[in-house]
Amino acid sequence: MVRVPKLTRAEVAQAARNPLLYIAERWTPSPRTVRRAAMSAVVMAVLIVVTGGAVRLTGSGLGCPTWPKCTDESLTATSEMGFHGVIEFGNRMLTYVLCAAVGWAIIAARSAKPWRRSLTKLGWVQFWVVMGNAVLGGIVVLVGLNPYTVAAHFLLSTALLTVAMVTWQRTREGDQAPRPLVGRAVSQLTWLLTVAAGLLVAVGTVVTGAGRHAGDSSDVHRIPIDWKMIAQLHADLAWVVVALTVALWFVLKAVDAPAGPLHRARDLFLVLMAQGVIGYVQYFTDTPEILVGLHMLGSCLVWIAVVRVVLSLRERPVAVAAVPGPAAEQPEPAAAG
Template identity: 45%
Template sequence: MTAPPLSAPSTTAPAASTGAVWLPRILLLNLVVEVLIVVTGGLVRLTGSGLGCPTWPQCVPGSYTPVPHQEEGFHRYIEFGNRTLTSVVGIAALLAIVAVWRWADRRRDLLVPGFVVLGGVAFQAVLGGITVLTGLSPVTVAAHFLVSMVLVTAAALLFFRAQEPAGPRALTVHPLVERLGWVTCGVAAVVLALGTVVTGSGPHSGDADEPARLGFDPRTVSWLHADAVMLFVGLLVATWVAARLTGTSSRPGRAWAGVFAVTVVQGLVGYTQYFTGLPWAVVVVHMLLATLLVVALTRAVHSQRSTLLQHAA
C-alpha cells in the first residue's frame, strides 16, 4: 500500500488569526493619532506657536527643520512637532488601508473611509501650509479644525464598521429615530462651526505677537454657540430616549447615552473656560472633548444599523 499524499498546510487560518489581532489594533491606532493631532494642533494655537515655523513647506528659508538661534524661540519646536506628527498620521492612514486590503477582503465599506482619511491627511498638510502662509487667517484655521473633524469621523467609522461582518445593515431602531439621529448630528456640526467662530473672535488665534481676529464680538458669538448647544442637547436627549424605547437591542441606547455623557462633561468644561478667562489648559481639554464627541456621535449613528442581527438570525 502506498501512503496517501500529504496535503499542503493551510495558511488561511493563521492569516485570519493574524488579521483578527492586528486589524482592529491598526484601525484603533489610526483613530487615536487623528484625535491626537487635533490636540497638538490646539497646543500650537494656544501657546502662540502658529508661526513657530514662519514658512512652508520649509520651517525657515533654507531648512525644513528648526535652526539654532531662530527668533521664534521655543515656539519653533511646538510647531515643528505638530508638522512631524502629520507624517505619523499619514503612515497610520496608509497602514489602515493596507490592513483592510490584506485582512478584510478589500471591503469597499472599509476602503472608502480609509481613503478619505489618507486623502484628507494630504489635504490637511496643504491647508496647514496655506494657514501659515496667510499669517494664520482665522478662516483657514477654522477650516483646518473642521476638516480634522471630518477625518476623525471617517477614522471612527472605519474602526466601528470593521467590528461587524460585511453585508447589508438592518435598522435597529425606528426609522424616525434614525432620522432624528442624523438631525442631531447636523446640529452638532453647527455647534462645532460656531465654536470655531468663537475661537476666531477670541484671544487664542495662534500667534503670540500679532493675533488675527474675525471681528465678531466674543461675548455675542459665545452665547450664540451656547444656544446651539442647548438645541443640540434637547435633540440628543430625545434621540437617546427614542432609541431606548424602539431599539431592537440595548446597543443604540447605550451609544446615545455615551454621547450624552461626553456632552455633559464638555458643557461643564465649556462654561469653566468661559468664566475663567479661557486658560489654555482648559481650552485644550475642551478641544479634546469636542473630538471625542465626534467619535461618540459616529458610534451612536453607526449603532442604529447592524449586520450582527442578520448573521445571528
C-alpha cells in the same frame, strides 16, 4: 538568528508595481489586528487636533514662518527659533505619524482575507483627507494664521475623524447591506441631532477665530464679531444638542430599542455634560490655555460619540459560508455600536 530570504528580480518588480498586493499575498492579519490598525488612525486623528491646539495656545502658530520648509533656509527648526519653533515643527512631524497610522490601516485592510474592498477604500479616503489637510495647514501658515483658514483646518480634521471612526466601525461588521435597528422617525431624530452637533462644532471654530488665542504673539487678524455673542450662540447650540440627546434616549427607551443605540445615546449625554462643564468654566475664567485645550479634546470626543450614535442605529451582519452537514449553526449577527 532568522535569515531574511532574498527577493528575486520578479518579486522586486512585483513589489515595486503593487506593494499592497505584494504584502497581501504574504501576510494575513487577524481581525483583531485590522481593528487595532483602524483604531490607531482614530487615536492619531484626535492627537493631531490636540497638538494643533497646543501650537495655537502656546503662540507657536508661526514658530515655523513658512511652508513646506520651516524657514527659507532650513527644512527643520533651528536653535535660534527657540521653544515656538520646536512646538510648531513637532506638530508638523506628527503628520507623518498620522500618515503611518493611516498607512497601517490601509495595509491591514488590504491584506485581510477575504479582501474587503470597501474597507480599503475608506482607508484611502483617510489618506487623501490627511494630504489635503497638510496642504491646508501650509496655507494657514503662509496667510499668517488667517482665522477662516484655521477654522477650515479644524473642520477638515473633524472630517478625518469621521471617516476614521466609520472605518473602525466597519472593521467590526460585515459587508452586507445595513439593516436598520430602529424606525424611520428615530433615524430622523438622530440625523437632526447630528446636524445640530455639526453646527455646534462649526460655531465653535468661529468662537475660536474671534477669541483671544490668536495662535501667535504677533498681531494676528481675528474674525470681526463680538466674541461674547458668538460664545452665547455656541452655548445655546450645546443645550439644543443636549436636549435632542435626551429626547433620543427617551424615544429609544419608549420603542424598546436594542441596547447598542441606548448605550451610545447615554455615552453622548455624559460626554456633553463633561464638555459643557469645561466650556462654562473656561468662559468664566477668561479662557485659560489648559481648559481651552481640554475643550478641543472634548470637541473630538463629542463628535466621536455622535458618530457612534449614528452607526449604532443599524447593523451589518458578517456573512459566513454555510458549513456542510445538518449540525451547522447559523452565526449570530454582529453587535452594532
